[in-house]
Amino acid sequence: MRETVELTVGDRSVRLSNPNKVYFPERGFTKLDLARYYMAVGDGILRALRDRPTTMERYPDGVEGESFFQKRAPKNLPDWIPTGRIAFPSGRYADEICPTEQAAVVWAANLGCLTFHPWPVRREDTEHPDELRIDLDPQPGTDYGDALRAAEELRDVLDGLGLRGWPKTSGGRGLHVFVPIEPAWTFTQVRRSAIAVARELERRAPERITTSWWKEERGEKIFVDYNQTARDRTVASAYSVRPKPQATVSAPLLWEELPDSRPEDFDLASMPVRYAEVGDVHADMDDHAFRLDAALELANRDEREHGLGDLPYPPEHPKMKGEPKRVQPSRAKH
Template identity: 40%
Template sequence: MATAGSTAAAIRLDGRVVEISKPDKALFPSGVTKLDLARHYERVAEVMLPHVTERPLNLQRFPDGVSNGGIFQRQKPDYFPDWIDSAQTPKQGGDPVTHVVAADAATLVYLANQAAVTLHAWTSRRDRLDRPDRLIVDLDPSGGSAEDVRQAALAFGAILRDELELPPFALATGSRGYHVVVPLQRRHDHDEVRAFARDLGRLAVARDPERLTLEQRKAKRGGRILVDVQRNAYAHTAVAPYSVRALPAATVATPLRWEELDDPATRPDRWSIRSLPARLARGGDPWASIDDDAHALGAARRALDALLRDAGLDAAA
């Protein structure tokens, strides 16, 4: 339940009252306000929390709105209340970083009041930071069309499902691309997962060099879709499911049913704060049982090595 006024609002949930300062302040050119952002995170908490709870978060904050530059924040500020959960993560050559952990809906709403528009989550959980439970291939178009990147996602899904016997899940990132995600049993470290993802990318690029590239430098991509596997490295993050993107229309990173990629009307930025509630009311969270499909990579690693050899490529280059 929320009450609003010209200078303040309060959202009551989880036995707490979260104050929303300047609730009518427009954070997006489309007119979406800070209170709208807070209400979004209140609405999606039930489906979002299973995907972020126990994961260290990085916050992308826009105190002056998404058109005016933002702050990418890893460290939990000292002024955050004690009830905001946190996790310490070791940092090579420096002090540990204390990240926010979203343990409840009230935390998501509190972060919205801090103009934390987008939440980025680790691929591992705080009890075993060195063992990721997500493999992510980020398909980032340098140019081209939404159709090209949709077809690329379908191609990755076919390799994973039909040739490696791994279950693919798709996320419309709310921006220009898709994430193809595999839930993992926590048996492999980040280096093993990233090496697997990179070799998967190398195989896909070898099969479709006109559409795909592993070239990080945009000037050298030639308009091709970047197959980005760096999100699988230790301490790297990916946009959290149901997170709002810092784009004019307040689009939302939206989990898909895999078959939705067969529909040409599906686009990475199809859903926004305003349209997502109707989608959730119709079908709920397509990723609700994602962890039930968690796999180890042993058999898939051997199958991928064989496919690389057949393509004239060496494994784990």
């Protein structure tokens, strides 16, 4: 028989199969290390996932093996893990896991889930996002330092719109900033707000920041990926382990910590140490819910005064009203 261990997580006992299977060969981290990591940051990862339909990014044989995104809850889902039904742009739907306790995270880790991708909605209302997510994505020729400078600009833009963001590393070269909002707007309206914020950033630093969807037009700049707010697009959660050789994690940060931060500072080994010292620095996010009125008014002003309407959606998304042609600029000229 294969080796198994039983982990006590809260009031649950979670079975871990093949606990010594190596998931990160370069560092020697095993499945058991992964499970214990998620137990160490349990309150934080649960805060990021609680009641959110969540896609699991699974690596059953570790980071050097094959991987897949699992949207639909598996058939062997324990009855104590609820699901939430979400609708895709295609009109199809899926029932995704919605963690409500730490044991659900460890249960998913046993399936080889490294990264959790929660929707920006709660299971009781899957049509109205309660987070505005800004993704600062470094393009070739730029790095994390450039993302940091863009984040400082973003903080000022958000402040001017009566919004407050909570920053975190992506676990790669980029940065994410999440803004908790009232669940009063549709995905389309939240995306429109993200575009307005992105355009304001671009106006302030056009030599460093871009909203160009087409890679050939971005140059060596930070791309504000507004389409991460489109329906069916998700962002790695805070505390998620990323499929990198060094086992980096998406690390929540305070704004004052940003200038001295580096993505490689936060990994499966170092984050539990930090967490034991400072706890979840984003613990107060759920105490806030901002309104998007000012951001949407900025979007209206951009359209009214500058003729700036919608921007292209991801290629797999249905064509939307008012959306420009999805044609690569270099091809559109011929």
